[in-house]
Amino acid sequence: MTWLKLVEGYMPMQMITELAVCILFFSICNYLLKKAGIGVPKFWAGILVWCFVNLFYLKYRIYPPIPFSVRAIYGTVSACGIFMWVSGSQEEWLEFKRPIINVLDGNNFFTKSIRTVLLLLLPIGLGAFAYNSLLPSFEEPIELRTVHPAPPATTKVHGKTYVLQTAQQPYRIDTDGKYDPAYSNAHIVDQSMGRLMKDVNSAEDNPWDPNAKGYIKHVREGGEIFFQNCHFCHGDNLNGRGLWAFAFNPIPANFTDAGTIAQLQETFVFWRVAKGGIGLPGEGFPWASVMPPWEQHLTVDEIWKVIMFEYWHTGYYPRTWD
Template sequence: MKWIPLVEGQMPMQMIAELAICILFFSTCNYLLKKAGVGVPKFWAGILVWCFVNLFYLKYRIYPPIPFSVRAIYGTVSACGIFMWVSGSQEEWLEFKRPIINVLDGNTAFTKVLRTALLLLLPIGLGAFAYNSLLPSFDEPIELRTVHPAPPATTKVHGKTYVLQTAQQPYRIDTEGKYDPAYSNAHIVDQSMGRLMKDVNSSEDNPWDPNAKGYIKHVREGGEIFFQNCHFCHGDNLNGRGLWAFAFNPIPANFTDAGTIAQLQETFVFWRVAKGGIGLPGEGFPWASVMPPWEQHLTVDEIWKVIMFEYWHTGYYPRTWD
């Protein structure tokens, strides 16, 4: 069965929109049915909505799946919401309760059978549920890792100490060789679909133009390093879906996500790249990350260039101190 694909980076908004559309659809159906004289009783409508949200949407639609404990919270919240909806007025509450009271009080053959069946089945069901939940179960433990831990004040790479507050990307230069972030930021890729370079025929926008100088030439050099070293995990589109991304845990960072390099200073990225997984503080799980300490593989210049490429290719600006 094929679903509408979840759009990367937009999933929360898409989820809310989808749920809103579904609720709107239910309300419309409910209204139309009522108008047509075959209204669904509040009791069943409430159960239907609750089951749709919790047993279907949150369980099967969201990917990657959310843990049971989180779904339990949503389940409780949505149950509260439904109770508020059905108990808006005295009449509505009575209407909601009616099927329950009918089963408890009714004297027809049907309600008698149903009552007896429920009296037997409910305790059996509860017992089975209790038994199952008491069985030892061995789900994957949930371990919360800090993805962007606090950086140190300084970092020493290839014998030189860099102060993260003041260190500067040496290749963010215009065609004259002058440090110029405004210039480089004007020549990153477009943020629209595809994130493509602005003009393939301009030596200021196309890193592969033979006349490329300054910033954009260094972007190409950074890209070469990226595609010789980094794409195996971070992926050809820098979205963290490389060849081996699936084999590792924590999964590689997705640079196209607004929550990674887009909200970090360039010097923070420099520290993370140079020191790698093993250089993380404890909350970043240095023992599990396979991110190489790139100082073992690349020169300082190469690290700066590859970082600049990552910003160019994703169309983000590094966060600045001011």
């Protein structure tokens, strides 16, 4: 269903809104059908809603595909929700159960046939399930990789030990050279890519202004380092879609995603960049990341500057706890 776009930046709310509209549409249809005396029985209504949400909407509407583990969670929760709906009152519960009871209690040819078919299908289905479960699989095993594993308390880079809880970005400074996160936060670019350089015309905001100094000057320096070293994988727009990105699995981190640098302390990113994939703890699957330990290629200052550029460019603020 690619003809109906999921609008970047609004996708989470769009998904919920679409689901709400669909459910509302079904309710209205059912209401009209009931008025016409041909309402859908609750039993089938429940099954239809579940199938629509899980077998159609989440499977085919949402792109890229949702991993099975998440769809399984959603399927279970929506099944519970439908149970709560159909058994919310005793009358509704009786209405929902009626077709089941009719089939189990009925003595006509039709109900007997259904019972017989079910009786045959049930063991066959269970057998098929058991067979499939035992069948040797050649699929790669499920991975439980922790994307952002807990960092160590301290990290040693170029001979100096940094306490990640308390270390500060040395270049997050105002025009007077004082550490000032509020100042730098006020001068990041707009988050939306289309408006990247909007209103960037003063020396305080424009990294390319010859008079730029302090924070914004260091952003420019960080940008130069980024485009010399990082953009091949992390991409021109820092969205993890660089030239080489699709040679790797997993592809490099998408910094524009709210789930990456936006929720990390700057010192965490410093540790990750300095130590690279190989420096990850076991839970982070160090063998599944090709990022080099950049401490072998960059100075400490360069690492700090490139991190600052990443925050500036994506429009995110590093996580703080004050």
